[in-house]
Amino acid sequence: MLKTLITIYLKKIKQLGQLKGYIIVPCVCMVLVNFIVLKSSLIAVAVGLLFFIRILLSRNTIVQLACIVTIVISTIVFFSIIKKSTVNKSLAKEASAITSVFRINPNSIKVNGESVQMQGQSIDKKQKYTISYYVKTENEQLFFKKTTDFINIKVTADLIEPKGKRNLGSFDYKEFLNQHEIYQQVKIKQVLSVTKGNIGSLSDYLSIIRSRLSHHIDKNLTKSVAMYVKSLFLGLKDQEFKRNQEALSQLGILHFFSISGLHVFFFLRLLRYITLRSGVIKEHIYWLELVMLFCFFIISGSATSVGRSVGYSTISLSNDRFKLGFSQLDCWALTMGIFLIYSPYILMQVGGIFSFTLTFFMIYLDPLCAKFPSRFLRDVYFSSCLTLFSIPTLSYFFYEWNITAFILTLLLVPFFSTLLLPMLVIVLIMSFVYLPPIILTIATVGLDNLNNLFTSISRVSIGKIVTGKIPIGLYLLTLLLIFIWLGLEKRRVGRSILLLVMIVLLPSMFKWVNPIGQVAFVDVGQGSGLIVDLPFHKGTVLIDTGGEKLTRTYGADDWRYYDGAKSQANYTVIPFLKSRGVTTVDKAFITHGHEDHYGNLLEINKVIPIKQVLFPKGAVNQVGFSKVVQQLIKDKVEVKNIMRGVRTEFRGIGFKSLYPIDVGDGANNDSLVMSMRVKDKRFLLMGDLEKEGEDRLMKVEPTLEADILSVGHHGSKTSSSPAFLKQVRPQVAIISCGLNNKFGHPNQETLTGLKKVRATVYRTDQEGMIYFNWNGWSSKLSLPNTVIE
Numbered sequence: 001m002l003k004t005l006i007t008i009y010l011k012k013i014k015q016l017g018q019l020k021g022y023i024i025v026p027c028v029c030m031v032l033v034n035f036i037v038l039k040s041s042l043i044a045v046a047v048g049l050l051f052f053i054r055i056l057l058s059r060n061t062i063v064q065l066a067c068i069v070t071i072v073i074s075t076i077v078f079f080s081i082i083k084k085s086t087v088n089k090s091l092a093k094e095a096s097a098i099t100s101v102f103r104i105n106p107n108s109i110k111v112n113g114e115s116v117q118m119q120g121q122s123i124d125k126k127q128k129y130t131i132s133y134y135v136k137t138e139n140e141q142l143f144f145k146k147t148t149d150f151i152n153i154k155v156t157a158d159l160i161e162p163k164g165k166r167n168l169g170s171f172d173y174k175e176f177l178n179q180h181e182i183y184q185q186v187k188i189k190q191v192l193s194v195t196k197g198n199i200g201s202l203s204d205y206l207s208i209i210r211s212r213l214s215h216h217i218d219k220n221l222t223k224s225v226a227m228y229v230k231s232l233f234l235g236l237k238d239q240e241f242k243r244n245q246e247a248l249s250q251l252g253i254l255h256f257f258s259i260s261g262l263h264v265f266f267f268l269r270l271l272r273y274i275t276l277r278s279g280v281i282k283e284h285i286y287w288l289e290l291v292m293l294f295c296f297f298i299i300s301g302s303a304t305s306v307g308r309s310v311g312y313s314t315i316s317l318s319n320d321r322f323k324l325g326f327s328q329l330d331c332w333a334l335t336m337g338i339f340l341i342y343s344p345y346i347l348m349q350v351g352g353i354f355s356f357t358l359t360f361f362m363i364y365l366d367p368l369c370a371k372f373p374s375r376f377l378r379d380v381y382f383s384s385c386l387t388l389f390s391i392p393t394l395s396y397f398f399y400e401w402n403i404t405a406f407i408l409t410l411l412l413v414p415f416f417s418t419l420l421l422p423m424l425v426i427v428l429i430m431s432f433v434y435l436p437p438i439i440l441t442i443a444t445v446g447l448d449n450l451n452n453l454f455t456s457i458s459r460v461s462i463g464k465i466v467t468g469k470i471p472i473g474l475y476l477l478t479l480l481l482i483f484i485w486l487g488l489e490k491r492r493v494g495r496s497i498l499l500l501v502m503i504v505l506l507p508s509m510f511k512w513v514n515p516i517g518q519v520a521f522v523d524v525g526q527g528s529g530l531i532v533d534l535p536f537h538k539g540t541v542l543i544d545t546g547g548e549k550l551t552r553t554y555g556a557d558d559w560r561y562y563d564g565a566k567s568q569a570n571y572t573v574i575p576f577l578k579s580r581g582v583t584t585v586d587k588a589f590i591t592h593g594h595e596d597h598y599g600n601l602l603e604i605n606k607v608i609p610i611k612q613v614l615f616p617k618g619a620v621n622q623v624g625f626s627k628v629v630q631q632l633i634k635d636k637v638e639v640k641n642i643m644r645g646v647r648t649e650f651r652g653i654g655f656k657s658l659y660p661i662d663v664g665d666g667a668n669n670d671s672l673v674m675s676m677r678v679k680d681k682r683f684l685l686m687g688d689l690e691k692e693g694e695d696r697l698m699k700v701e702p703t704l705e706a707d708i709l710s711v712g713h714h715g716s717k718t719s720s721s722p723a724f725l726k727q728v729r730p731q732v733a734i735i736s737c738g739l740n741n742k743f744g745h746p747n748q749e750t751l752t753g754l755k756k757v758r759a760t761v762y763r764t765d766q767e768g769m770i771y772f773n774w775n776g777w778s779s780k781l782s783l784p785n786t787v788i789e
Contacts (some may be wrong), residue, residue, distance in 0.1 A: 003733065005744055013086075014434065017188060019062055019063065019066055019330075020325055020326060020327065020330060020602070021327055021329075021330065021461065022060065022062075022063045022066075023326070023329075023330040023333040023334060023337075024329055024330070024332075024333040025063050025066070025067060026063070026066045026067045026069075026070035026333075026337070027053065027070075027333035027334075027336050027337050028339055029051070029055075029067045029070045029071050030070050030071075030073070030074045030336075030337055031336070031340070031347060031431070032044050032047060032048040032051065033048070033070075033071055033078060033313065034072045034074065034078060034340055034344060034347065034349075036048060037075065037079055037082060038078055038081070038082065038344060038345065038623060039348065043472070043473075043476070043488060043765070044281070044451065045461065047190065051490065051602070052067075055067050055236055055657060066593065070337075073342070074341075075188070075650070077341060077344070078344060081344050081719065083761045084756065085178065085181075085183075088127075088181075088183040089178065089183055089595050090635045091183070091184075092161045092162075092184045094182040096156055096158070096159050097156070097157070097159075098156070098158075098159055099124040099154070099155070099156045099159055099192070100122055100123070100124065100155065100156075101122070101124070101152050101154045101155075102120035102121065102122055102123065102129065102131060102150050102152070102153050102155070102186070102497070103120055103122075103123060103151075104118050104120040104131070104147075104149060104150065104152075104153055104689055105118075105119060105120070105150060105153055105198050105207055105212055106147050106148050106149060106151070106207070106208065106211040106294065107207055107211050107214070107301070108120070108302060109144055109234070109369075111141060111144050111383055112317065112559045112562055112563055112564070113141075113554065113558075113561045113563065114134050114135050114559075114560040114562075115132070115133075115134060115560070116132070116133045116134070116135055116140065116141075116144050116563060117130070117131070117132055118130075118133075119130045119131065119274040120153070120186075124465055127183075127184075127396070128180070128181055128182045129182060129184055129185065129186045129252055130162070130177065130185050130186070131157075131161075131185070131186040131188060132185065132186070132187055132188065133155075133187075133188035133191070136510075138559045138652055140191075141559060141600065144233050145212075146157075146215070147170070148208060148211040148212045148215055149162040149196055149197065149208055149211075150196070150197030150198070150199065150204065150207075150208070150565070151194055151195065151196060151197050152194070152195045152196070153191060153193075153194050154191075154192040154193045154194075155186075155188045155189070155190065155191050155192060156189050156190045156192065157186045157187055157188045158186075158187045158189065159184050159185070159186060160184065160185050160187060161174075161183075161184060161185075161284065162174040162177050162178075162182075162183075162185050163739075163769070164788070165787060165788075165789060166281035166523045166572075166764075166768035166769065166787055167522055167523050167576050167769040168520070168576055168579060168769055168771065168787060169575040169576040169577075169578060169579030169580070170543055170571060170572065170575045170576065171575070174778075175416065176349075179345035179348065179349065180345075185364070188226075190590055195448070203298050204294060206298035206299050207298065209299060210234055210298070210299045210300075210301070211223075212298070213232055213234060213275065214230060214236055215684070216345070216431070217229050217230055217234075217428070217431070217685055218238075219425070220431045220435065221431060221440065222244060222440060222444040223240045224441050224444055224447040224448050224451060224711070225424075225427060225440065225444055225447055226238070226240070227240040227241045227244070227447075227539055228420070228424055228447055228593070229424050229427070229428055231257045231258075232257065232263060232420075232421065232424060232605065233300065233424070233428070233555055234265075234299065234300060234301065235258070235300040235303050235306065236239075236300030236301065237257075237692075239564055241565050242259070242564050243564060244451050244454065244455070246458070247451075247454045247455045247457075247458035248454060248458075249398075249402055250400075250402060250458040251402055251405060251408060251414040251454060251457060251458050251463060252387075252390075252394070252401060252402040252404070252405030252408070252409075253350050253405060253408050253409065253412060253454075253724075255305075256416060258305050258351070260305040260306070260308075260309055260355065261305075261308075261309040261359065262416060262417060263300075263309075263421070264293070264296065264309040264310060264313055264412070265309075265313070266305070266417055266421050267292065267296060268289060268292070268293075268313065270425070271285075271288065271289060271292050272285060272289075275288060281328050285360065286317060286321045286591045288312060289313075289317055290317070291560060293310045293313055294589025296308075296310065297310045303351070304343070304349065304351040304355055305351060305355045306348060306356075306644070307339065307342075307343075308335060308339065308352075308355045308356060308359065309355075311335040311338060311339060312331060312332060312335045312359065315331045315334050315335055316328070316331045319331055322521075328366075329360075329363055329542070329574075330362045332356075332359060332360060332363060336356055339352075339356075342789050343590065349479050350393070350397045350398075353393055353397075354393060357393065357479075358386060358389070358390065361385070361386060361482070361486065362382075362386070363384055363509075364486040365381075365385055365386070365486075368381070369381055369382050379410060379413070379414075381755055382517075383406060383409045383410040383413070385404055386409065387405050387406040387409055388408075388500060388503055388504060389482050389503070390405075390479075390660065391503065391504055391507055391508070391659070392470070392475050392478035392482075392503070392506075393475075393477070394467075394508050395467040395468075395469075395470045395507035395508070395510075396469065396470055396472075396475040396507075397470050398469055399466060399578040399579050399581070400464060400465060400466045400467060400507075400578065400749075401464075401465050401467065402463050402464050402465070403462040403463040403464075403694070404457060405464065423443065424443075426439070427443055432672075457530040460610045465508050466578060466581055466582070466583045467507050467508050467511065467581055468511040468514070468578070468580050468581025468582075469578055469579040470506075470507045470510050470578075473512075474506060474507065474510060474545045475507075477501065478502075478503055478506050478507055479502050481499055481506075482503060484499060485499040485503070485721065510581075511537045511580070511581030511731055512536060512537050513536065514535065514537065514581075515534055515535045515536065515775050515776040515777065516534040516773050516775060516776070517532075517533060517534050517678075517773070517774045517775075517776065518531070518532075518533050518580070518771050518772065518773055518774075519531075519532050519678055519683070519771065519772045519774075519781075520532075520533070520576065520709070520769055520770075520771040520772075521734050521736055521762075521764060521769065521770040521771065522572055522573055522576060522767075522769055523572065523736075523764040523768045523769050523787070524545070524546025524548070524568065524572050524573065524736070524764075525546065525548045525568065525572075525738040525739070525741075526548055526596060526598060526714070526738030526741040526742075526743070526745070527544070527546035527547055527548055527596035527599070527735040527736065527738070528544040528546060528591070528596065528597050528687070528688075528710075528714070529543075529544050529545050529546035529600070529736070530542070530543040530544060530685065530710065531543075531571070531573070531576065531577065532653060532676075533577075533580045533582065534651055534652070534653070535774070535775070535776035537581055537775055538651050539586045539650060540577070540582045540584070540586055541586060541587045541588070541589070541650060541653070541655075542573075542579070542585055542587070542588040542589065542610075543588075543589045543591070543674070543685060544590060544591055544597040544598070544687070545569065545573060545588070545590075545597070545598060545599065545604055546568060546569070546572060546573065546596065546597070546599065546600050546602035547567075547568060547569070547595050547596060547597070547598060547599015547600040548568055548599065548602070548738070558579065567600060567603035568599070568600060568602070568763060569600035569603040569604050569607075570607075570616050572600075572607065573600055574603075574604060574607050576769075577604075577608055578608075581641045582608060583608065583609075584608065584609050584610075584611060585604070585608055585609070585610040586603075586610065586611050586612065586650070587611070587612050587613075587614060587648075587650065587675065588601065588614070588615070589611045589613075589614050589615070589620060589642070589655075589672060590611070590613060590615040590625070590672070591615075591618055591625075591672040591685075591687030591688065592615075592616065592617075592618075592622075592664030592666055592667060592669045592670055592671045592672065592687055592688060593615075593618075593620070593621065593624065593625035593667070593670075594595060594622065594625075594666075594667065594668070594688065595618040595624055596624075596639060597687070597688070598612055598625055598628060601613070601628055601632075602628060602631055602632075603710075605632070605635060605637060609637075610632075610637055611630070611637070611638060612638040612640060612641050613629075613632055613637055613638070613640070613642045613673065614638075614639070614641070614642040615629075615639075615640075615641065616642060616643060616660050616663075616664070616666070616670055616671070616672050617641045617663045618660065618664035618665055618666045618670045619670070620666065621664075621665050622665075622666040622667070625666060641661075642657050642672060643657065643660060643661075643663075644658060644660060644661050644700070644714050645657060646658055651697065653676065653677070653678055654676065654677040654773070655674055655675075655676050656674060656676075657672065657673070657674055658672035658673045658675060658697060658700075658701055658704075659671065659672065659689065659693065659696070659697050659700075660672065660673075660693075661696065661700065667688075667712060668687075668688040668689065668690050668693070669689060669690050669693040670693075671686065671687030671688050671689040671693065671712075672687055672691055673686055673687060673693075674686065675699060677778055678772070678774065679774050679778070679779055679781040680779060680780050680781060681706045681707045681708055681781040682705070682706045682708070683706060683708045683709075683710065684704070684706035684708070684709050684728060684730070685710045686709070686710055686711065686712035686713075686719070687712065688712060688713040688714075688719070689712045689713070689719060690712065690713060690718045690719050691718060691719060691720075691721045691724070691770075692714075694712070694719065694720075694721055695721070695723075697724075698724060698727055700724070704727055704728055705727070705728055705729060706728050706730050707731050707732065708730060708731070708732045708734065709728065709730035709731075709732070709733045709734070709735065709759065710734050710736070710773075711733050711735045711736075711746070711754070712735040713745075714736055714741075714743070714745040714746065715735040715737055715745045715746020715747060715750045716743070716745055716746070716747055716750065717747035717749045717750055719750070720750045720753055720786055721753075722753050722756070724732075725753050725754065725757045725759075726757060728757075729757050729759075730754075730757070730759045731759060731760065731786060732759060732760050732762065733754045733759040733760070733761045733762070733768055734762050734763075734784075735750075735762070735763045735765075736764050737764060737765045738764075738765055739765045739766075740765070741765070745765075746763065760784075761788065762784055766788070767786035767787070767788045767789075768786060768787035768788040770784055770785070771784070771785050771786075771787075773784070
């Protein structure tokens with residue numbers, strides 16, 4: 001009966017025969033409406049108008065009708081999403097204390113030391129939340145680690161709004177959560193009760209199977225083997241994977257460890273082989289394939305790349321089974337349309353963009369590759385093109401790409417499909433019966449060596465191209481060039497090579513022609529960090545780096561130990577530097593020996609080498625900073641003392657050291673104070689200098705003035721005396737301080753003093769990064785810009 005109904009339905013679809021080969025057209029309409037409604041994109045409006053005019057000028061009435069229907073339906077759907085999102089966002093701003101029950105999916109539970117992170121749905125409101133909790137005892141930690149079933153957890157907690165983007169170049173976590181319909185975070189204060197949750201659907205059963213498989217793998221396999229099995233079969237990234245993630249990302253092969261078409265097609269081939277060998281007829285295999293695809297989608301975590309692969313495979317298999325006559329491009333477009341309804345923000349996430357664009361490129365590359373006589377040449381051509389076509393997206397989202405990705409892609413595709421995936425399947429199956437230790441040892445040694453090889457290659461800087469974040473216009477232009485290259489009817493060698501060179505060079509060389517320089521007060525939390533990046537990639541200067549102390553630190557043998565903690569620099573200074581295309585920091589000034597001003601220095605130097613570090617002589621009297629200087633010397637970084645009277649001219653930017661006058665203890669009143677001139681503006685950078693130091697400074701600099709003041713000691717009342725502010729009379733005052741910091745910075749006394757001298761105050765705790773732009777050919781500095789408006 002079910003088969004008959006499906007056949008009748010599919011025959012109705014066949015009547016739309018005139019759309020065959022044109023389904024991409026209404027799909028493009030849906031994509032444009034998606035960006036116009038959800039992102040208010042003016043570019044999408046302009047492209048949409050041109051595209052719609054082209055459709056109206058065509059003579060295909062079926063295509064025109066399909067496009068109009070698609071535009072109307074998608075507009076209604078996407079506006080309903082906006083309406084719902086707007087209501088939820090407004091409610092999210094209201095922080096509150098609650099007592100509520102949340103249903104937790106066991107696969108979302110991540111335990112690291114005393115920290116537990118999970119996702120859940122409130123029983124009463126049916127809203128999704130991210131939930132965090134610090135466990136109180138080791139037994140409580142073990143409970144969350146061993147949980148494999150859905151649980152209902154009753155808690156008292158605080159509901160808070162997620163933090164959004166606070167610096168240029170950084171990840172917008174709030175936007176990411178909102179796109180997944182999560183608008184608030186739950187911070188648990190106390191767990192009142194935990195009960196077993198109900199199982200309401202087949203997907204719930206499959207989720208439990210996934211969780212139990214994960215625990216079985218952890219229990220029976222070694223860490224390295226478990227890492228590969230869980231990431232490639234279940235879509236789970238454990239701590240072992242995260243330790244290797246940076247190396248994989250730098251090499252441009254991280255996508256191999258996200259379940260995608262490679263893995264889906266492997267399991268489809270495996271199923272066909274087993275069923276055909278078992279005597280199952282081809283007509284029945286189709287239904288088994290659909291069941292397998294659905295189960296695999298749930299068990300592997302329902303990720304974007306999996307969903308795209310499963311959706312495309314389902315449509316392609318149905319197309320072949322019922323002889324619908326759709327092209328590969330039609331199947332791709334149908335998958336895209338379905339996915340946009342299921343997950344409207346999919347093309348605003350890097351995973352979705354990569355998944356759909358690379359698949360689109362593959363469809364066009366297949367017939368081109370078929371012209372080559374040998375399999376090796378086809379693979380080289382295919383891998384080369386995909387690597388080149390990924391450069392614009394990598395440059396726009398990750399600010400870098402790696403030449404070695406081409407060679408590794410060429411080697412890893414056959415390695416994964418013919419050796420690694422079959423081996424891991426065998427190991428996983430044997431682990432349920434009997435896994436000989438010798439086989440597990442061989443697999444462990446092999447994968448450990450593979451991980452070490454990836455790490456060693458990633459440490460070699462040759463091949464890594466840091467592009468910086470390219471403008472959206474340049475990104476779209478390079479994508480257009482790719483489409484033009486794919487659409488060339490006559491493939492003249494010269495024209496093809498020229499287009500490919502442009503696709504590579506336009507994003508890779510942009511920073512060398514970028515005329516915009518920036519002075520950026522980075523939001524480093526409770527600390528200070530300033531970056532001066534010159535136009536045309538001429539150089540970069542740091543003045544302090546930030547570096548908050550970790551409030552929870554335990555030994556590695558303590559059950560509360562947090563494994564894999566990253567430096568604050570990885571979320572603040574480093575992403576911004578990479579977004580500007582910076583590969584080397586020319587100078588780093590450290591104002592004094594307190595950790596909130598130098599704490600990120602070593603971590604930055606690991607990722608982006610620093611040529612020279614300058615600091616007052618007394619700074620090394622602080623023990624912590626003295627150790628950092630010793631490490632810098634070991635790393636062959638030039639270190640240099642700087643005191644009052646030193647002038648530094650750096651490629652058009654003038655620095656003058658005004659303080660300290662003599663060698664001090666490296667604390668606040670021994671801070672390096674500098675004046676800096678950028679175009680038509682004078683900056684005064686105070687470090688943590690307090691009122692006593694300000695008095696001494698005014699005596700030796702009686703005519704001290706500034707247009708832009710970096711307020712001393714984060715706006716504390718111990719700095720910025722009325723006499724000092726009256727003399728300097730800044731037009732703009734920048735206060736670097738952490739959101740909700742425990743010191744109460746900035747102090748109201750300081751804010752009142754700044755108001756009296758009519759200074760416009762900008763604060764990193766309220767406005768995130770504060771930055772000034774200037775054009776390489778202009779004589780003026782821009783007004784202050786902020787990341788948080």
